[in-house]
Amino acid sequence: MNRLKRLSGYSLFVIMAVAMMGFVWAEDGPYLAEVNWDKVDVMSGAGKRVYYKVGELKKGDTVTVIGRVYGWYRIKCTDSVYSYVSKAYVDMKGDPKVGVVNSNGTEVKAGMMNGKESDHHRVQLLLNEGDTVRIVGELGSLYKIVPPEEATVFIEPGALRSVSTALQMKKQEEAARQAQQPVAVKQTPVKASNLSLAERVKQATAKKNAEAQAAANTEVKGQVIAATPAGTTPVVKPAETTGLTLSKQTEQVKTNKDEVKYIAGSKGAILDESGISKELETLEKKMQELTKKKLEDQPLDVMIKAYEEMLAKKSVSEIDKEVIKLRLEALKHNKDLLSLLATIEEAEKPVVVEVKKEEVPVIEYDAVGQLLASAVYDGSTLPRMYRLVDPASNRTLAYVKPGQLVDGRATLGRLVGIVGSQSFDQSLKLNVISVEKIDVLEKTAKR
DSSP, X not given: OHHHHHHHHHHHHHHHHHHHTTOOOOEEEEEEEEEOSSEEEEESSSOSSSSOEEEEEETTOEEEEEEEETTEEEEEOOTTOOEXXXXXXXXXXXXXXXXXXXXXXXXXXXOOTTOOGGXXXXXXXXXXXXOEEEEEEEETTEEXXXXXXXXXXXXXXXXXXXXXXXXXXXXXXXXXXXXXXXXXXXOOOOOGGGSOHHHHHHHHHHHHHHHHHHHHOEEETTEEEOOOOTTSOOOEEEOSSOTTSOOTXXXXXXXXXXXXXXXXXXXXEEEOOTTOOHHXXXXXXXXXXXXXXXXXXXXXXXXXXXXXXXXXXXXXXHHHHHHHHHHHHHHHHHXXXXXXXXXXXXXXXXXXXXXXOOOOOOOOOSEEEEEEEOSXXXXXXXXXXXXXXXXXXXXXXXXXXXXXXXXHHHHTTSEEEEEEEEEEETTTTEEEEEEEEEEEOSSSOOO
């Protein structure tokens, strides 16, 4: 009777194993990707506690992504990764670097980084009789080989970005750097209809400034302070007239009863400022110090307010009024100019496109695999146990005891993620996972 139960159990095991061989990984590749972290571990499987490290990659290294397994990247083996195969299933036929597989179902195992002979146990794929392998070394009863084309390894979520995304970000960074560098542009006549809004504003501003500059030029005590062109510092240059020292060639043009005098200069009649008050003269000295600064650094509002307060005084003389009005006209012109330049700069700012970072799920499971009933530990002669297997190779990762947290009806035959600790049961001689949490990751295994 027990033998009949055992045979029935084995039949169930064979049926479930065949069904499991039809399991398909989540595929979204192949595509090239670039390592986004300073350093990342390459693992034999999709996890860090159950699986082991097979290599390392650094930032900027490129890999070929085959697909995703619940956030983990499944990639082709890199140059630094090796595999192992039993010498018993490989024959040498002349070339010492090429071996020929002599048996169907020969296991190729991922090589643990700096591992011993017994450490390399994660099965990557199965080879058939007649397949060839490239041998690069030996380790006890194993040949160290170049991983076959179909062999894959894993990288944790978030460590990669597609090469197309990386190139796009590099181009944007380069464009941003170029935008900050001044570029010499040859000026050529352009029809107003073909100009952008900012260019039309610039053109109109330049024309307006040219017209206003002659009127805004003010000769003060032998110097001319010219209206400032856009983007430059106000320039103070010697006047072309002899200032306040009147020569025989200087003609007095106008004298009114308020003693406001105008004299003839090379550019027409100008105001004679020799009669300004001591108070205004003191203010002028302060303002001349401020005008030595760059236009954008001058406190124009403060300067305008100081002149306006003096102009509002009842005791101000007519000559002081005329001088103050000229100063206010020049200061307000420069203020309007700065405001217009700020508007143009804002319109010309490059549009920054933010590239959204890829959001990937964070895996918190200590083991991921398909949960199957055990034909050996079936509850008849031995305790009932479930097997957690690698869907790709059908290799048993660990055993799981049934219990309140593990509902066989809801989890058997399905891909699950388990949070818990793994230990070696001395009485059963098995690796057993103490389950703290178990989640069904797929409704049914694909067939």
